[in-house]
Amino acid sequence: MRWILFILIYILVDIYAFQAVRTLTKSPWVLWFYFLISIVVLAGLFYELSFAGSGKMMQPPKIYFFGIFLAVFVPKLIIILFMFAEDIGRFFVGIFMKVAGSDETPFMASRRKFVSTLALGIAALPFASLIYGMIHGKYNYKVLKYAIAFDDLPEAFDGYKITQLSDIHSGSFDNREKVEYAVNLANEQQSDMIVFTGDLVNDKADELLAWKDLFATLKAKDGVFSVLGNHDYGDYVQWESNAAKAKNLERLKDIQKEMGWRLLLNENSIIKKDDQRLAVLGVENWGLNGFKQAGDLNKACEGISDTDFKIVLSHDPSHWQAQIKEDPRNFHLTLSGHTHGMQFGIEIPGIIKWSPIKYRYEHWAGIYEAKGRYINVNRGFGFLGYPGRVGIWPEITVIQLKRKQRTV
Template sequence: MRWFIFISVYILVDIYAFQAVKTLTRNPFVYGIYILLSLAVLGALIYELSAMGAGKNMSVSTMYIFGAFLALFVPKLLLVIFMFAEDIGRFFVGAYMKVAGSSETPFMASRRKFVSTLALGIAAIPFASLIYGMIQGRYNYKVLKYALEFDDLPEEFNGFTLTQISDVHIGSFSNRNKVEYAVNLINEQESDMIVFTGDLVNNLAEEMDDWKGLFSTLKAPQGVFSVLGNHDYGDYVKWNSASEKVENLNRLKSIQREMGWDLLLNENRFITKNGQKIALVGVENWGENGFKKAGDLNKACEGISKEDFKILLSHDPSHWQSEVKKDPRNFHLTLSGHTHGMQFGIDVPGVFKWSPIKYRYENWAGIYQEFGRYINVNRGFGFLGYPGRVGMWPEITVIKLIKKSTSN
């Protein structure tokens, strides 16, 4: 039944959008290309989604087909809005003219052509943007730098820098040179510490087999630390047995250790400098709205006092909003990811940012502060679903900690 509804909506939108094309040209070759592309994308998408079955494990080919679907369907939706608005206007004008007793027709071919031309011009913007996002946008890595001030930061950590990456989703990548460039860019920041906040893979530990050598080159004086994200647990795969799923997770944990990463599983580490320390706390995924909730903040804080300066790694920013920001233990800085900024939006750093994901997550990209505590939501290193990025570029975050009394 769901396929019937989906196909029906797709065809109705397609037919209506096609009216804009027919208004501008009567070339049968153009008609044929339009129809063939529409049918090819629809057929490929249905085939790929059917092949997925009950699981949510999207292959690279599925993502590309989904991307092609979006690149064609979103512009058509815009065409429908324009054409439908013109039809509604013509309907009311016609009704008024009929009541007024006028014999003139409300249809004007020149106006219809103008609306069609305008609609096609505007529809070309999301089409070009989505295509660009798949070709270049997903590799348009941005280094975003912040300096955060704290009254109680230990003196020895004044000027301490950390680089955060998140949501690698390595199973989505195919261009090694681009990923290698990004890894080198991370190292070039020469931060004191590197942290990774979850979703290393899409679903399977084996996705890292060809990449672990590259990611093991990430180095920092104080180490590389990581936590798990919701995709790392393999919850979106139809496993043959429970033991197979456990084995997959254990392998992923082992891979991170082999790369030299210190994986924090509801635990903490003290980072020390000349007798002073800060606490790095890492929880397993803690999510809402159906996402895995394996994080245990109490367990992760064992051996830490309220007075210790604390940095928390927690993949899902809803954890900060629900529990962390008001926790009396005072987590000075929380580092999260998960949202990807929806891989689509408008982002002018320091001026304006918007993405549809903001209607689901209160904290979805960048730095937020409440009660004197900060969270940074990293926009992600990789991509999933739509194989690209538009406006919300892949991010490498560099944060400098400043002791407020010495900031000047």
């Protein structure tokens, strides 16, 4: 029953979009091919969501059926916008002609081939983009480098480099060679510290087993630090018991320890250099809009001095907006992820940075500043749901801390 409404909407959109194809050609082969693709895509998606089991809701091949569905369905939505606009025009022209007393033309004029051609041409752009995103975009890794200057950065840490990864979502990967390339790329940055800001898996700790040895090769002089993201808790799986869910989380924690990562669970670690300190605080997931709020900033601050230079690892950037940036304890730099940049958008440095996710998250990609406090929102290393990326590429962030030069 839950699929009836969805199927009806799909069929109505399909039939309406079909009008553009029928306007351009009467070939039965083309028309039957159109409906064959529609039926196959709908049947495949319905099967994967209804009968293929819920244990791998966000893993291949299920996510690829979803990706193909988007590549077919989204262009049809664009087509019907043109068809609907044309129909409104045809309707009012028909009324005008009737009022004018013209009986020589039918009430609704024939569709114009120009409009259908334009609709299909524009719809081809998202179709090609979504296919490209699944084939190439999801592994199109980019290294983004920033330098941020602070008045009170300890001199010993001037030039200190941090590599940030986020949202690995290991359960979605299907190409070891590409992921290995990205891990090597992260190591090549030769940063003093590597941090991971949550969502190591989609749902289950076992997703990480095939990639454990690879991510264990991430190395930095001062270590690899990590925190949990909303997906790491297993909240989106129907477990047979609460004990099984808790065991899964403990297993994920153990695997990170086996990889040599230091998982910070509402706690901190002090990095010392020439008797000066840099504090790394890791909080558990804290988010708005129904996301888990397990993060405890006060607990993570235990043993930290107000004068310490503080870097906070917190998966969800809404935590910075709601609590961190206005806190009188002065958290200098927060590193987050979570948004993925929606894996879709347009970015041309210095010209435009846009994604639909901006209408939900004020801070969704890159560096933001408020009152001398900074946050970097990493666009994510992996992918989830749609098995690709378009315009918002997978990211390895390198941040260099600089001490502002004081004028005499």
